[in-house]
Amino acid sequence: MRRAPKDTAESIRKISRRGVILGGAQLAFAGALGLRMQHLQVDQADEFRLLAEENRINIRLIPPSRGQIFDRNGVILAGNAPSYRITMVREDAGNVDDVIARLSSLVELDEVELNRALLEMQRSAPFLPVTVAERVSWQDISRVAVNAPALPGVTPEVGLSRVYPRRGDFAHVVGYVGPVSERDLARYDAPDPVLRIPRFQIGKVGIEARHEEKLRGRAGAKRVEVNAVGRVMRELDRREGTPGLDMQLTVDSNLQSYIQARLGEESASVVVMDVTNGDLLGIASSPSYDPNKFVRGISVADYSVLRENDHRPLASKTVQDAYPPGSTFKMVTALAALDAGVVAPDETVWCPGHLKVGGRRFHCWKRAGHGHMNLEQSLRESCDVYYYDLALKVGIERIAETAQRLGLGQAFSIGMSAVTDGLIPNKDWKLRERGKAWVIGDTVNASIGQGFVLSSPLQQAVMTARLATGRSVTPRLVRHIDGTDQALAGGDDLGFNENHLRQIRRAMFAVSNNRRGTAYRSRIIEDAYRMAGKTGTSQVRNITPAERARGVTRNEDLPWNRRDHALFVNYAPYEAPRISVSVVVEHGGGGSAAAAPIARDITLQALYGDTPPLEAYPSGDRERIQSQQDRLQKILQANHPDGNSRA
Numbered sequence: 001m002r003r004a005p006k007d008t009a010e011s012i013r014k015i016s017r018r019g020v021i022l023g024g025a026q027l028a029f030a031g032a033l034g035l036r037m038q039h040l041q042v043d044q045a046d047e048f049r050l051l052a053e054e055n056r057i058n059i060r061l062i063p064p065s066r067g068q069i070f071d072r073n074g075v076i077l078a079g080n081a082p083s084y085r086i087t088m089v090r091e092d093a094g095n096v097d098d099v100i101a102r103l104s105s106l107v108e109l110d111e112v113e114l115n116r117a118l119l120e121m122q123r124s125a126p127f128l129p130v131t132v133a134e135r136v137s138w139q140d141i142s143r144v145a146v147n148a149p150a151l152p153g154v155t156p157e158v159g160l161s162r163v164y165p166r167r168g169d170f171a172h173v174v175g176y177v178g179p180v181s182e183r184d185l186a187r188y189d190a191p192d193p194v195l196r197i198p199r200f201q202i203g204k205v206g207i208e209a210r211h212e213e214k215l216r217g218r219a220g221a222k223r224v225e226v227n228a229v230g231r232v233m234r235e236l237d238r239r240e241g242t243p244g245l246d247m248q249l250t251v252d253s254n255l256q257s258y259i260q261a262r263l264g265e266e267s268a269s270v271v272v273m274d275v276t277n278g279d280l281l282g283i284a285s286s287p288s289y290d291p292n293k294f295v296r297g298i299s300v301a302d303y304s305v306l307r308e309n310d311h312r313p314l315a316s317k318t319v320q321d322a323y324p325p326g327s328t329f330k331m332v333t334a335l336a337a338l339d340a341g342v343v344a345p346d347e348t349v350w351c352p353g354h355l356k357v358g359g360r361r362f363h364c365w366k367r368a369g370h371g372h373m374n375l376e377q378s379l380r381e382s383c384d385v386y387y388y389d390l391a392l393k394v395g396i397e398r399i400a401e402t403a404q405r406l407g408l409g410q411a412f413s414i415g416m417s418a419v420t421d422g423l424i425p426n427k428d429w430k431l432r433e434r435g436k437a438w439v440i441g442d443t444v445n446a447s448i449g450q451g452f453v454l455s456s457p458l459q460q461a462v463m464t465a466r467l468a469t470g471r472s473v474t475p476r477l478v479r480h481i482d483g484t485d486q487a488l489a490g491g492d493d494l495g496f497n498e499n500h501l502r503q504i505r506r507a508m509f510a511v512s513n514n515r516r517g518t519a520y521r522s523r524i525i526e527d528a529y530r531m532a533g534k535t536g537t538s539q540v541r542n543i544t545p546a547e548r549a550r551g552v553t554r555n556e557d558l559p560w561n562r563r564d565h566a567l568f569v570n571y572a573p574y575e576a577p578r579i580s581v582s583v584v585v586e587h588g589g590g591g592s593a594a595a596a597p598i599a600r601d602i603t604l605q606a607l608y609g610d611t612p613p614l615e616a617y618p619s620g621d622r623e624r625i626q627s628q629q630d631r632l633q634k635i636l637q638a639n640h641p642d643g644n645s646r647a
Helices: 005-043 045-056 096-104 111-123 138-146 167-174 182-186 206-210 212-216 253-263 300-308 326-340 375-381 384-394 396-405 427-434 440-447 457-469 498-513 545-550 591-608 619-639
Strands: 057-062 076-089 129-136 154-163 176-179 201-205 220-226 232-239 247-249 268-274 280-286 349-351 354-357 360-363 371-373 471-473 478-481 490-493 532-538 565-572 579-585
Touching: 076 096, 076 138, 076 167, 096 111, 111 129, 129 138, 129 154, 138 154, 167 206, 167 253, 167 280, 176 206, 201 206, 201 212, 206 212, 253 268, 253 280, 253 591, 253 619, 268 457, 268 591, 280 591, 326 375, 326 384, 326 396, 326 440, 326 457, 326 498, 326 532, 326 565, 326 591, 349 384, 354 384, 354 440, 360 384, 360 440, 371 375, 375 384, 375 498, 384 396, 384 440, 396 440, 457 471, 457 498, 457 565, 457 579, 498 532, 498 565, 532 591, 565 591, 579 591
Parallel strands: none
Antiparallel strands: 057 220, 076 129, 076 154, 176 201, 220 232, 247 478, 268 280, 268 579, 349 371, 354 360, 471 490, 532 565, 565 579
8 A cells, every 4th residue: 555645755754753863862972972972082191101000010129138247357247148049929830749759859848938938928928939948058049950950940049148257256346137027017107118119128236237238229120011910020120229238347357256265154245445435345245046047037946946945045135134333343432532632542441241221231241341441452352341331321323423424324325236225223213213212231242343333334324434534434335337447436535533433443453463352363464464453243133131141152052043143353554454354243243253354365365356465364374374265265266267358
């Protein structure tokens, strides 16, 4: 049936209208699409080009080489040695167990380290390398390289690892490095990104920790091309990092090694200080430990041995521990009394073996007493009663002020860990810290370095240096950083009367050189090197009246940890002081028997710069000293068979 012309025209008109509408819509869509493409491809081209580049290229950090640490003569104390390791990429290895089995037939793998690596593989992305063996030999690396086709995903690598060639000699001074822990990261508000590199190492204690940022350096970077899943395809370029700064310390490695050998397994500490400028020539704690064991993480068994040792090898006794100074403090009391004008050098005090103060008896170490004592005699024979009497005249405030001027009661910033303030008490301190008023008995105890008084071996060496020179000698451990000399501190006149200082020095000389001196048996015969010193014995237990009545128990009859500490301080040569020395032997008994001989030997070693001649020792000691020197030389040769490693 034919449609009417009118209907046909109407249909054509409708179709044309719809076509115009549809065409307009299509044109509008195409226009909008074109505008959007122009916006993306032209207006935002730079932004999307950067995003594409970031998806294709990764920037990875390159750990910097750590700055080295040297002694005053250029001997390496902390260096970097090539460290060979073997890594594995799980994705490339395929069957990890099979590859590990083949690798084990070529290289001896530590079971603990291997289990740690396998656990790390499970936690890490499959394309990331994981270390399965560290510190392997060059022969191991060679075997792995030759058998590479049979070890898919396994790569031998070389890097740098911290090494301490002097081992235990400088463990308490230099410290050690170890892997970064969460606790380490928590110390920083914005941690350096390099700290997040797996197994990156930072200083944990000692110089390594206190100068971490200088020694660490700045990381480098490399650009690598990666595929869609992040696997490295190739390296595009790299920028090497900035190495850490090298440091030179003031210590003499030969002297330090001798000190450690001389102390042996004693629980003891020694400080040797240059009195002319404050340089620390030796600063040793015994027993020590091998810091190399901490570099990659010490085993539980090894750490337990160190922690459970009652001689505390991990403690840096020279700066961390504070002891009652005992009779070495008597120079402080004497100088305070001389400066206050309450005593004259020739004025005598009667010592019957005790002094009654406030209804209490304060005893002298010599039960029968010393009789009449003047200043020189009292120091020479270490009479306690003489100083009890001085303390009552001069008072604790003047004693405390003198002690602080001599360097006691303050922490010296030398770059070692946990440096103690020690303690020089006074009336305000006791009221503030103990909530009690100061009593006269506290002053009497303090006069002989007992009671609340505490000092470190470092402070004792500083005190002795200041007595020898009359100047504010201040200790220095870091000599140069990156070739730049570190400024000396102190050196100003302390303001003491020189005549008073001369009286103290003369009395210290008598301690070591007068037949009645407490350290006469440890004297130096060589006139040019004669020393002035002072013995000290500090109690670590209370002696009851009942024990005094029946006789005080001898140190050798007591358990080791209840014996007195032995101390000795000295400077030499007497006429032209060059060094001061302080020695503390924990639970060593008397200072004259345990500490003075050690101090004498170390003093001579420091002054001669090598093994001293037997003529420097008393004739009766020479056979024993010869035997001792032979024994120590064998120890030193065994510990350092290759001699000094210099830069």
